Amino acid sequence: MTVHPTECLLRMYDQHHDLEDYQSGVPRWCTGCGDNGILAAVQRLCRDEDLRPEKTVFVSGIGCSSRFPHYMKTYGFHGIHGRALPVAEGIRMARPDLNVFVNTGDGDCCSIGAAHWIHAIRYNMNMTVMLHDNQIYGLTKMQASPTSPRGLKSNTTPHGAYLEGLQPLTVTLGVQNVSFVAQAVDWIPEVLYDIIAAAYRHKGLSFVRILQRCPEWLPKMLDPWVHDPLKIMLLTHENGLKLSPNISKVYKTQERHDPSNINRAREIASVADPIPVGILYHNPEVPCYEELRDAGQQRSMRFIKAGLEAEFDKFTVWPQDADSKAQPSA
Amino acid sequence: MNDTVAEIPIKPRLHETRNGPAAAKEKPATTLSEHIVEIISDSGEGAQRCGQTFGAIASQMGNGVWTVEIIPAEIRPPARSVAGGSGNRIRLGSGRVTNGGNETDLVIAFNEQVLLGRVRTGELKPDCTILLESMWRESRDESIVTSYVETHDQLVKAGYKVIEIPMEHECKTVVADARRGKNMFALGMLCSIYSFDLQVAREQIALTFGKKGASVIAPNVKLLEAGFEWAENNLDFKYRIPAKRSTEPQIVVNGNTALALGVLASGMEICAMYPITPATSVSHYLSSVFEKVGGVVHQAEDEIAACTFAIGASYAGKCAVTVTSGPGYSLKQEGIGLAVMGEIPLVVINVQRGGPSTGQPTKVEQGDLMASIFGSHGDAPKVVIAPATIEDCFYSVITARKIAETFNMVVVVLSDASLGTSQQPFLRPQFSEAWLAPPIDQSEVPEGAKPYDWNPTTGLARRFIPGQPGGEHTLTGLAHDRLSHVAYDPESNEAGLRARSLKLAALQRTLKTPPVFGDPKGDLLVIGWGSTKGAIEEAVENLRAEGRKVSSLHLTFLQPMAPGLKEIMQRFKKVITIEGNWSDDPNGEIIDESNRRYSALAMLLRSRYLIDVDCWTEVRGQPIKPNTIQRVLLDKLKQR
Numbered sequence A: 001m002t003v004h005p006t007e008c009l010l011r012m013y014d015q016h017h018d019l020e021d022y023q024s025g026v027p028r029w030c031t032g033c034g035d036n037g038i039l040a041a042v043q044r045l046c047r048d049e050d051l052r053p054e055k056t057v058f059v060s061g062i063g064c065s066s067r068f069p070h071y072m073k074t075y076g077f078h079g080i081h082g083r084a085l086p087v088a089e090g091i092r093m094a095r096p097d098l099n100v101f102v103n104t105g106d107g108d109c110c111s112i113g114a115a116h117w118i119h120a121i122r123y124n125m126n127m128t129v130m131l132h133d134n135q136i137y138g139l140t141k142m143q144a145s146p147t148s149p150r151g152l153k154s155n156t157t158p159h160g161a162y163l164e165g166l167q168p169l170t171v172t173l174g175v176q177n178v179s180f181v182a183q184a185v186d187w188i189p190e191v192l193y194d195i196i197a198a199a200y201r202h203k204g205l206s207f208v209r210i211l212q213r214c215p216e217w218l219p220k221m222l223d224p225w226v227h228d229p230l231k232i233m234l235l236t237h238e239n240g241l242k243l244s245p246n247i248s249k250v251y252k253t254q255e256r257h258d259p260s261n262i263n264r265a266r267e268i269a270s271v272a273d274p275i276p277v278g279i280l281y282h283n284p285e286v287p288c289y290e291e292l293r294d295a296g297q298q299r300s301m302r303f304i305k306a307g308l309e310a311e312f313d314k315f316t317v318w319p320q321d322a323d324s325k326a327q328p329s330a
Numbered sequence B: 001m002n003d004t005v006a007e008i009p010i011k012p013r014l015h016e017t018r019n020g021p022a023a024a025k026e027k028p029a030t031t032l033s034e035h036i037v038e039i040i041s042d043s044g045e046g047a048q049r050c051g052q053t054f055g056a057i058a059s060q061m062g063n064g065v066w067t068v069e070i071i072p073a074e075i076r077p078p079a080r081s082v083a084g085g086s087g088n089r090i091r092l093g094s095g096r097v098t099n100g101g102n103e104t105d106l107v108i109a110f111n112e113q114v115l116l117g118r119v120r121t122g123e124l125k126p127d128c129t130i131l132l133e134s135m136w137r138e139s140r141d142e143s144i145v146t147s148y149v150e151t152h153d154q155l156v157k158a159g160y161k162v163i164e165i166p167m168e169h170e171c172k173t174v175v176a177d178a179r180r181g182k183n184m185f186a187l188g189m190l191c192s193i194y195s196f197d198l199q200v201a202r203e204q205i206a207l208t209f210g211k212k213g214a215s216v217i218a219p220n221v222k223l224l225e226a227g228f229e230w231a232e233n234n235l236d237f238k239y240r241i242p243a244k245r246s247t248e249p250q251i252v253v254n255g256n257t258a259l260a261l262g263v264l265a266s267g268m269e270i271c272a273m274y275p276i277t278p279a280t281s282v283s284h285y286l287s288s289v290f291e292k293v294g295g296v297v298h299q300a301e302d303e304i305a306a307c308t309f310a311i312g313a314s315y316a317g318k319c320a321v322t323v324t325s326g327p328g329y330s331l332k333q334e335g336i337g338l339a340v341m342g343e344i345p346l347v348v349i350n351v352q353r354g355g356p357s358t359g360q361p362t363k364v365e366q367g368d369l370m371a372s373i374f375g376s377h378g379d380a381p382k383v384v385i386a387p388a389t390i391e392d393c394f395y396s397v398i399t400a401r402k403i404a405e406t407f408n409m410v411v412v413v414l415s416d417a418s419l420g421t422s423q424q425p426f427l428r429p430q431f432s433e434a435w436l437a438p439p440i441d442q443s444e445v446p447e448g449a450k451p452y453d454w455n456p457t458t459g460l461a462r463r464f465i466p467g468q469p470g471g472e473h474t475l476t477g478l479a480h481d482r483l484s485h486v487a488y489d490p491e492s493n494e495a496g497l498r499a500r501s502l503k504l505a506a507l508q509r510t511l512k513t514p515p516v517f518g519d520p521k522g523d524l525l526v527i528g529w530g531s532t533k534g535a536i537e538e539a540v541e542n543l544r545a546e547g548r549k550v551s552s553l554h555l556t557f558l559q560p561m562a563p564g565l566k567e568i569m570q571r572f573k574k575v576i577t578i579e580g581n582w583s584d585d586p587n588g589e590i591i592d593e594s595n596r597r598y599s600a601l602a603m604l605l606r607s608r609y610l611i612d613v614d615c616w617t618e619v620r621g622q623p624i625k626p627n628t629i630q631r632v633l634l635d636k637l638k639q640r
Helices: A005-015 A034-049 A065-071 A084-094 A106-112 A114-123 A168-173 A189-201 A223-227 A245-250 A262-269 A301-315 B047-061 B112-120 B142-157 B167-172 B182-193 B198-208 B214-234 B255-266 B280-293 B303-316 B326-331 B333-342 B369-374 B390-407 B417-421 B490-508 B530-545 B565-570 B600-609 B626-638
Strands: A056-060 A075-078 A099-105 A127-133 A180-185 A205-211 A232-236 A254-256 A275-282 B034-041 B064-070 B086-093 B104-109 B124-133 B161-165 B270-273 B296-299 B320-324 B346-352 B383-385 B410-416 B474-476 B522-529 B550-555 B557-559 B572-579 B613-617
Touching (some): A034 A065, A034 A189, A034 A205, A056 A065, A056 A084, A065 A075, A065 A099, A065 A127, A075 A084, A084 A099, A084 A106, A084 A127, A084 B303, A106 A114, A114 A168, A114 B303, A127 A189, A168 A180, A168 A205, A168 A262, A168 A275, A180 A189, A180 A262, A189 A205, A189 A245, A189 A275, A262 A275, B034 B112, B047 B064, B047 B182, B047 B198, B104 B182, B112 B142, B142 B161, B167 B182, B182 B198, B182 B214, B198 B214, B255 B320, B255 B390, B270 B280, B280 B296, B303 B320, B303 B326, B303 B333, B320 B326, B326 B333, B326 B346, B333 B346, B333 B474, B346 B390, B369 B383, B369 B410, B369 B600, B383 B390, B390 B410, B390 B490, B417 B530, B522 B530, B522 B600, B522 B626, B530 B550, B530 B626, B550 B565, B565 B572, B565 B600, B572 B600, B600 B613, B613 B626
Parallel strands (some): A056 A075, A180 A205, A232 A254, B034 B104, B104 B124, B124 B161, B270 B296, B320 B346, B346 B410, B383 B410, B522 B550, B522 B572, B572 B613
Antiparallel strands (some): B034 B086, B064 B086
């Protein structure tokens, strides 16, 4: 089939997407909420990768972060608390042609949905998971979350949180089949974008923990890190994050870290201060569950009928006179 | 551990005890219209395989068959324990057999303890013939000898026709390890007793052990022949149940396999599940065949994940299915509510077991009807259908998928442990293209079309599937408007609730009034649902033969209910439901009309139709017997 060059250009123009093609509504997050920065980075990524809106699905659970899909002009699934991951897995299993993103919070992922988190890492299905970690329950008005630091005063811990905060990166890095783990902070947009882009390009489950400010309930908690660039440790590597000169000039605490080194990744993951930012672990070789489960069998009426008839044969009692058919084929 | 025999009720002696060996070789066979046989052993001794094979042979011979598994609750219960008996119960008939029947006529028991389990639960006829392994009489363990002898003597005294058989000894003349072959010896005896063709039995064994090869088939056939020979030479009775062979091919599977075949035939592609008794065998079988036709059985990390995985798959593609039982069904409720709210098609198969909580995992109960209709918080309308036969199990999944996708609803298929483990031959289905799900819609959505453009009359809206250009929207479990935007305003909330509810009415309008079994009017109408159908109809048939004006009605659709039910009920003086769930005994000391709890279906019928529907229920973990129902109905007829 030949296509006129002009038509080709027109089609390219038609299929090219601008930022507005991914924007839907006015986000109802608080001013200064880290979710806004994540949304901007993701919309930019969609534009730069020219993702077709109808082939892209954002899946979320419940919480401030989980409003995310509503602000994307793609398909979205704003489900129930803690279950974003299994919903996304079902979508991925049914539709390998879709781009699947998951937006989940520290309560959604690390508390009520913790079982699914562990198993999602193990399934390693191709999707990009963003953990919006603000270390507090925001939508329900300030209760301690599993990632809240010890001593944090909240409505359910007026005397301070009793337990050490759970570190999502060390947990993720401890699960078999982990294939991509990164950490970002909402206040360095350029690096946030680069990390989400690397996560998107990884085939398998990419897990990005994004430390995120909550101006409403914990307005000052991350201030020391926001205001002192030296308290951010950027992880750089030719197979990981490559820094622009501007970023390098401001954020001088850096470590050259090879993302294939899982042992070092685990050590880095347990560092809370300075905050490590970058790609901790990347292994492109881990198989994806949806591909392991693909038996390569076409689904068509003919196959289903043949399969069903073969099964019926196994269980059929034939009438005595039907001699020619009397032997079950199984 | 050897239990004592003190609890055996002494029953009138109807037959003389006969001990076999002196019998003549040529003996006339007594003709029977039906018989109930049990084979029971310790778990792992193969009584279940013997029973299933016997059922298959009987089907081959053209007999009507209903087999029920006798399952201990534990995987490896202690040997020789009253509660640990494992086996099979086979009801044979001349014509079609629709249920497990009443008490057992003949039982083969591998030890006296497992037999006691059956005696105590009242499963054996007062004059039941018992073929009992006699090796325990010579045991080196004195306590075993004592237990065996005492039990034997008591059973004889109680009127049972006990025949001691040296099965172990006889098997050892054929194979070294009798423990692994006794079941085929027993099968041989049964083939002789019921005048079955030994060649059909040989072929069935070849089919059963086919995968394992000739080295396994040969000794099993030898054992079969030895058992047959022994019974021919040593037993003084023989039965013949005249068979009417079907002229059409028939399928012999249990209800759970039939459900899995239904999943295959429905064109669904993804089944997400978590292991739970007694539903798991649906997925076992499906796992072994689904991939051949491009399907996937996903064993999720928990029941909630199984449900939400299926929801995700449904949302983005063809309707998916999740399979579970009681406790798992409870766990799925929030997910089911999400599917209702988002109007995502979903099939949920619940193979009911005894509840609440962990309850009785291997036992039958019809306790989840209310949870199925009203489960999940808020108003969450779902469709609930209940297969009543093994054949229904197959077709109900196809119907469920169709309704789910036509109405974008959750459809619950309520089977139970009895249907799940029972076998009954049914006509081999003729494949139809109409069974399959159509390919998913990936066409462009017209400009301005809304994701929830509810039809004001039917509540129906076309759903947009990811991949459809122009259909981009975010599905949400929050209250939403026609654009799928989160909406807390009163009008939008009501509009959504109305639309989701209307779909049930729209479906109801398409349903046919179910047929009445018996005359369309009379003194008493019995209403049931699910696995009790065969037993109810048998009881009704017997009473009608006595001239009683009793009819029955069996409901497949529990939500919505078919039109015309009120008119049917009004043609009878009394209406009663028979169900396998709890209801208070109206004669209880502190029970009266103001506090009596009715059974599930009775409550539904009373509230919907304002008819004084009575109920009788049993929750003994076993299928309700036809003669029990007959007695209950007679009592009801006599009540003023």
